[in-house]
Amino acid sequence: MDRLDPRPMTRIAPRPGFLFALAVCGVAFVADVSPLRAQGYFGRYGESSRSRPIREGLPDLPGGFTFCRLWYTQVRREPGGLGWSTDYPRADRNLTLRLSELTLTPVARWKDGEPGIAGVRADDPDLYRCPFLFASDAGTAGFETAEVEALREYLLKGGFLWVDDFWGNRAWAHFTGEMARVLPEYDVIDLPMEHPLYSIVYRVPKIPQITALQFWYPGASTSERGAESAEPRIYAILDENGRILVLMSHNTDIADGWEREGDNSAFFDAFSPDAYAIGINVLVWIMTH
């Protein structure tokens, strides 16, 4: 286990400068993505499932971090879920931008200047150029045999998969069943809050339960499956050396904290800082481990 800086890490939420920066960026983002909105790309406010990523391949200028989303086949449905494209592409884009703003990380870009986000199939050779892979609504993913083998090789070589936004027991059982096909020899563990991932850049004292914006209103429960999904947890699959191969944020939708940062200021205040804190911690962690 790495020995980390014992200095107290700055918690992201209480910093007014950070909130201000996010707010400014959020406004800028909304203004910036209006052409996309005009094309009907957005959200669970009228959001629809996508059949393919908005761009083919990997970013044209790969001089930095690329946010790769797993473009999987949806084999079952979860309420409110849109399969692989859940929270896509705004969550991916926003986190990539914030990563470049809140840290010194260079990010890949498309020729038009858009941040480097991409969608890849598990059996696409481009997958191996993305050491970071993200999947949303993971409880609906189903993998072909070739995809299982490719994912396994990807993860064992040094790749990393973060799955998010899967709620309740059925989604859990389905996804862990799929992962058992990919990495049968490894157990799923509950990643304890003492793990240095929670404090590598920002100190995250507890795992936030972030819900979909349309599900949320101030003061209401954030559990999308009632008592069954009341407790958000982060699980992980580690290899024999302690490297995180798969991170699973269960009963929470961290990516919604990124996706919705400009949609609702109250939602932003409630969830986005924690969502970004975890997101940036995870990204920096996997880039250094």
Next chain:
Amino acid sequence: MFDTVFEYLFKYPRVAYERGEIVWSGSWSPLVLATVLLLGVLLVLWSYRWGRARTTPLATWVLVIARAAGLAILVICLLRPTLVLSTAVPQQNVVAILIDDSRSMGIPDQGDRPRGIVAQETFATAESPVLGEIEDRFMVRHFRFSALTERLRDSKELASEGNRSLLGPALDFVRQELATLPLSGIVLVSDGGDQDPEALEDALLGMRAEGIPVHAVGVGRERLDPDVEIERVDIPPSVIQGSTVIADVVVAHTGLGGATISVNLEESGSILASEQVELSGGTGSSTVRIPFSLDDPGVRNLRVRVPTQSGEVVEENNFRDTHIQVRDGREKILYYEGQPRFEVGFLRQAVRADENLQVVVLQRTGEDRYIRLDVDSGDELSGGFPSTREELFDYRALILGSVEASSFSPDQLRMIVDFVDRRGGGLLVLGGPAALAEGGFAGTALAPLFPVELEAPRGGPQDPSLPSEGSQEEYWATVRLLPTRNGLMHPALRLVDSSDANEEAAEIDVGEGASEEGESSVMGWDELPPLTTVNLLGATRPGATVLLEGQVEEVFGTRTGAGFGDDPLPIFAFQRYGAGLSAVLAVHDTWLWQMHHEVPLEDQTHERFWQQVLRWLVQEVPEPLAVSAPNTRVAPAQPVELVARVVSEEYLPVNDARVIARITDPFGAEQELELTWNLDRDGEYRGSFLPALDGPYEVEVDAIDGERVLVSPPLHIQAGVLDEELRSGAMRGNLLRRIASETGGQFYTMDALAGLPEAMRYTDRGTVVQEERDLWDLPLFFFLLMALLFTEWVARRRRGLV
């Protein structure tokens, strides 16, 4: 033959003329003789006038010159030339015969007989005619020498068993031993295998000063044919366990040109590694590099050997022993990365299994925000990049990632220079958008460290003439990395264990790499996926070595000014700088060698590459107390010189330390020796001891510098019989010729000793008399006169003058 003819024509041997002086002893006045000669010539000219009608001018001149030359010879004879010589009075002088009794005299190259036996029969037995002739004129004293010199009481004492040949001390011994006697000269009977050239020079000075001629008799053949010899083996004194080491072996040979032989590296009789070398030319030497690795820590005794070749007379020079210290422990390396990127995580993962490497990562995530990984304590790097030399010098190597020059203070940049130059650390600069020229390092104190010239980037945001959209990140190239010739054999790039396999791994279009060589875990260089570079490097500096070149496959983006061309780019290069080394690896995604879809899961190229590079980076980093010995293998009675170098925490020389060597002999007995500061060199301390026993000695040195106590790693000395004596088996005629020439003696070989007794007579040393020997009756004069008269007679007859 020449000497025989000379002696016939000139009456006396050549050496007599070399030693003697020619004077004119005639009673006639030279003036009168000159007048007679002149008149004679005029008379000759007048006498040929009447016959001019029947001769040509040329014939006339031939007749005149022949007659005049004859007259001149007669005049010379009338002047009575005399050779004045200083010769030893018979039986009033001493001659020392000094016979080599070392092991090399046992080489059987005198026919089939050993050199020592032939020398003994010629110079130490009563039946010897040469010795008899010498004894007719001189009192003879016999000596034998090898490492020591002593009187030879009985010729049977000569056994050719001495382990060293020390010519200088032997000559000194004889000179001093016979100082009170009229010593006329020394006969040195040897194959010339001297092992202390410095002492020989001193001895020759003494000989010259006292005018003692040394007549050198070379025993043995000057060229042993065929013969192969391990002439030199160079390996680092210590190595991290498991690292690949290259043994540089020089194989010399005579008469084996064109043969291909195996050079084996052995330990306790087992072959650790082997390489083939093709010997070139009739005589010469070839260099072969043998890569090998050792896993168990401690002192490892190694032997480099070539098999005995058919017809070889000397087999003892077919091997050479050496040893290496395999060290355990972790080598601490600081990796400072200015931008979060996957290279960090993958590099750490690549060296994770290497227990000898500790890569401490200082990852900058934001302005003044850092992550520290694998630090030893909570304080380590708590303030970011080290701000003092003591802190930085705690590491043995430094990796700079994509971090811009402006993030360092001027003093930190100078510290990095000192880290390499003074501390002797290894510096590796990785490529990246904020590295090298793109990171603004051109013109900084760090720039001279780089093995390549840095050119100020154009097209970047720093260039005010260009729009800001022309970011450096938007100009990059994919390059396929291939090792240069230097890189193929470099320990940092030893992806496979055999050099042949490594070369195969480098061959383009082979398409199989090392996988069929039993190295299934490593890909060939040409099979590895291309990487990315954003750093444009300038020319390689003089003295720098390029290990990996990048063949440009694709260039992306646009750039004003110089860009990536078609020529291979220097990607991985290094140079020595001061006490350390500095390297550049101008790519930023070596992780693709681990992740790429064409790289098999089980492939170890990425891991092997980084482990080897980092091990190489720290391999020769000096300690604050470094102890060495010019000779770690010594013969009996040969002193061991110890040299210690002490530096402060800032690696500045310390001249007032107390430096104590603890010497443990083969039986475990310990003695202490204080090393004293060498006034000529700051921080250097010297001392020597004489091993009394054969076997391994261990030397540990403590240096006390104020409150600081430094302890050196153990130094191992092997005392005992050396194989040096037979190292160069051929007789060293040139050395013996020089000894004779510098002392006024003569050089002889065993098959041409006839002139030796005579030559020894002519000496200025000892009890001598002056001899005068007439030269007017030289046969040479007679033959010349006859030839001139005959010439004149033929010329006159052809013209009808007789």
